[in-house]
Amino acid sequence: MKKYLTLILLCIITYGCSHEKVAFNGQKDYAQSITEIQSKNIYAETKDFPNNTQLAFAIIKDGITKFYGVKRENDTIFTVDNHDGVFEIGSISKVFTATLLADLVVNNQLDLDENINDYLEWPLKDGVEISFKQLSNHTSGLPRLPTNLLPDSVDLQNPYKDYDENKLKQYLTKELQLNQNPGEKSEYSNLGVGLLGFVLSEIDSTSYENLLQTKICSKYNMGHTTTNRNLIKAQLIKGLDVDGKETPNWDLNVLVGAGGILSSVGDLSRFAEAQFNDSKQELALTRKPTFNFQANKADMGLGWAIIRNQHGTRFMHSGGTGGYRSNIVLDIANKNGVIILSNLSAFHKKNMNIDNLGERLMGTLKKLESIAQQ
Template identity: 55%
Template structure:
């Protein structure tokens, strides 16, 4: 991650795999400029300018939270015109924002004294992890475990590009942990973003509680915050799911995360994520407060809590932030805890789209518009 002010941050940390495309898209017509109810003209122009290069059938579902009050804005590109639609209850893959929820499950178990944040993950499983060094739960959640981005027995060159994780089951993850695991550096000393680490965290929390990952999400988070359209199991929300798009505008298959569900498997809506966001503003919520607290300094502009990245803004304020990207979707979520402001963007823009960085750019630009001038 390069050291730069977040207003110009274009690096996406939450993309599950990387790729490129030669797809070209013509510039769209602005059909939202005269329908700005609920948003300012400035916000309308930001939305259009950051979405005009995406293909037809692209949707963005946006929650704008100002002083703890939520407005929803949806747009869709149809026949080369970007128009307002109502899609705040439509479901999208949220990709790596899932990691915040996995870290929240960890925080719940820490608060309930089921495990210790600095506990060695080896001490909580009945098989031998092939490591001399100990990895803690905190190091899995804040990307300082020393683990690589992906396991060595998941070869993306041989996997199905349209659904690369679907065959990576618990047996393969256990095989990796017991026979192949290797660290790139000593745990706890360096930040290195790892989908594998978050996947192992979700896997181990399910083992410790003897409860499937999906059931943990429902019991500990989704039911608690009334997130009725959120799940890690696609069959639960199939009828409400917005189709993901490849860079060329064709439909992209959804991804199945198997044993690495904790890294990116969740589906959700702007409405549901806004409920989770509002809960983040309650400093009496010790479970969420623990995830927001800094655990490691990455550089002068960024720290990391548990799941959340903590960004230093040009105006001196802080944001907690995460984004996500999969084959058919890109997302971004940033919250100003002090002022109870936030932006959530869900989209069916592929992480392989050469302009996918515009989703993060739009997120940061929109939150700037919420600042008290």
């Protein structure tokens, strides 16, 4: 059990160590893309990152997107143009898997409350029944990771690469044990959304990559978004470990729907802008609340976390892999948003600075809006 808990920490979020010096702020010529306060926020949250760390930004104000990028080099934060650079987006992939599900629902190919059991060629252990909605909003009762993903049998630099359909079947038919009954509680599960992506591929008798390209990427002109690294080799930004050294990319194999997509802020901005269009029924469905957290002002949609506070309603998701950390936050009502992709390791002790920066930049958009109304 102790080894298994260690793997969970390694595969989701953990802390590393860095001995980098605090960086000098060398951002120049930023005024056409961002404000001075946004530049200062970026420096404040990135100054402790390792050398060679890159961050790419899409900042959306009133539906208009501006791109910005920085790189830490020789202990200095420089401005760079990397909006077409491709990064692993980690668990932001779950929003895309939810969108694939919503597409099937809108086109009357299945119902959210249908059980996945009828679409599997093998039964779940003990007759467990789980719905499509429960997989997408993390109420399935499934654990974060399957128990047959063991630390002594995986490459910790690429932990999912050998987890194939046979191992998924073995776990679900022989070893499955729920943390709670489906529908009772929302607990984050990579296994659950990975299973969802697998089932959706089975329904359409095709690969997850083909679903992604035909139902999302082609529709929103996302030419740098894929699960196949061979297609974006020239644009790939290399992932870094906690010390700033290049680290292998992750292969999610059968659980690709949980975190296997690569993309750019250029592509993700088009996906974000489409969210502001109410006529996109499948996108609107992913943002509809499906589970309420009674303890706080938050809901789960399909894929999206829905946060309500004094700033209004925001839809967000973060992602992380061994060499990357990402964040997306959208304010649909005001057509504002922030997208951050980075090659900072999710194992780095300051990895949460990416989420903090997303919130800080969103805050600047709200302030700009207030000033404009005065």
